[in-house]
Amino acid sequence: MELVFATNNLHKLEELQALLGSHFKLKSLKDIGCNEDIPEEQPTLEGNARQKAFFIFNNYGYNCFADDTGLEIDALEGDPGVYSARYAGEAKDPQANMNKVMHQLEKINNRKARFRTVISLVINSNEKQFEGIVEGEITREKRGDSGFGYDPVFMPEGYNKTFAEMSMKEKNQISHRARAVQKLVEYLRQIENI
Numbered sequence: 293m294e295l296v297f298a299t300n301n302l303h304k305l306e307e308l309q310a311l312l313g314s315h316f317k318l319k320s321l322k323d324i325g326c327n328e329d330i331p332e333e334q335p336t337l338e339g340n341a342r343q344k345a346f347f348i349f350n351n352y353g354y355n356c357f358a359d360d361t362g363l364e365i366d367a368l369e370g371d372p373g374v375y376s377a378r379y380a381g382e383a384k385d386p387q388a389n390m391n392k393v394m395h396q397l398e399k400i401n402n403r404k405a406r407f408r409t410v411i412s413l414v415i416n417s418n419e420k421q422f423e424g425i426v427e428g429e430i431t432r433e434k435r436g437d438s439g440f441g442y443d444p445v446f447m448p449e450g451y452n453k454t455f456a457e458m459s460m461k462e463k464n465q466i467s468h469r470a471r472a473v474q475k476l477v478e479y480l481r482q483i484e485n486i
């Protein structure tokens with residue numbers, strides 16, 4: 293089965309191709325000649341993942357899946373959530389985003405937060421969604437320098453280090469994205485009987 297992963301991140305694509313095995317042939321946006329910005333205008337992760345996957349299905353005619361991720365902080369009523377990438381402005385600067393979060397939580401003791409990934413899979417215009425969550429808390433200072441985004445301020449539950457203090461392998465065993473991807477892979481294998 294041929295499937296488009298609505299991403300240009302080749303690292304993500306290779307990782308998934310390895311998980312899915314040769315029965316599935318994954319294509320990137322570049323592979324299908326899609327160079328345009330895919331709209332992401334919805335107020336929820338679910339809505340954005342769905343909008344991206346249907347955009348490819350409707351405009352390019354490929355079965356497709358797309359993901360969207362956000363950091364949800366309880367004391368901020370779920371913010372930055374769907375606005376995680378541009379929380380401190382259009383520059384999408386991870387340092388500025390983390391500084392904003394830390395400033396807002398300065399006098400707050402409830403540091404509970406989670407990363408949540410939603411994947412939308414569209415096959416023959418039918419949609420199915422998969423969710424992956426990792427619970428944790430926002431630290432009081434940035435720690436570690438691996439990973440990306442909010443990793444230096446996110447400490448997963450049951451660990452004494454932030455995502456940015458973990459190796460990529462260690463993070464990938466428990467991450468929100470890995471959990472959502474695992475569900476997607478199980479589903480695809482099930483429908484293809486492999």
Ligand code: IMP
Binds near residue numbers: 439
């Ligand atoms: P995307 O939907 O994967 O593009 O993620 C949106 C934004 O969420 C990113 O720009 C990051 O700010 C944040 N984010 C997503 N995944 C992670 C992660 O694994 N660690 C830290 N930040 C993340």
